[in-house]
Amino acid sequence: MPDIGTIAAALSSLKSATDIAKFISDSGVSLEKAEVKLKFAELVGALADAKIEIAEIQGLLIEKDEEIRALKAKVDLTGNLVFENRCYWKEEGEKRDGPFCQRCYDVESRLVRLQLGKRTRENGTFRWYSCKACDKNYDA
Numbered sequence: 001m002p003d004i005g006t007i008a009a010a011l012s013s014l015k016s017a018t019d020i021a022k023f024i025s026d027s028g029v030s031l032e033k034a035e036v037k038l039k040f041a042e043l044v045g046a047l048a049d050a051k052i053e054i055a056e057i058q059g060l061l062i063e064k065d066e067e068i069r070a071l072k073a074k075v076d077l078t079g080n081l082v083f084e085n086r087c088y089w090k091e092e093g094e095k096r097d098g099p100f101c102q103r104c105y106d107v108e109s110r111l112v113r114l115q116l117g118k119r120t121r122e123n124g125t126f127r128w129y130s131c132k133a134c135d136k137n138y139d140a
């Protein structure tokens with residue numbers, strides 16, 4: 001995985017490329033054709049290295065953006081989450097949404113809406129919440 005060392009390597013490659021380009025520019029017509037060809041090859045090599053290193057950095061930034069987005073979403077969510085009767089509820093002002101599965105949120109940080117189940121028997125009506133993701137049931 002690219003890290004701060006990759007940035008240093010990219011900067012070093014770009015500095016090499018700049019130095020070579022400056023050398024060619026300052027030398028003007030005094031350089032031999034073979035020498036110019038060699039310097040251009042070095043320049044292309046340094047730029048290719050920098051390109052690869054910058055692509056790695058780009059990948060790292062994309063990965064970090066995704067991580068930040070997920071963490072922000074979790075922080076926003078946790079602020080409004082209430083734990084009650086073994087389930088989570090989302091509260092925003094007067095509005096209340098839920099319930100959501102305790103197991104799924106605690107283990108996987110996922111808010112999975114619970115489904116209400118109801119069965120009537122001779123000795124009464126039973127209600128429960130069930131999670132379709134992990135099959136856990138909660139008393140309603």
Ligand SMILES: [Zn+2]
Binds near residue numbers: 112131133134
């Ligand atoms: Zn669940």
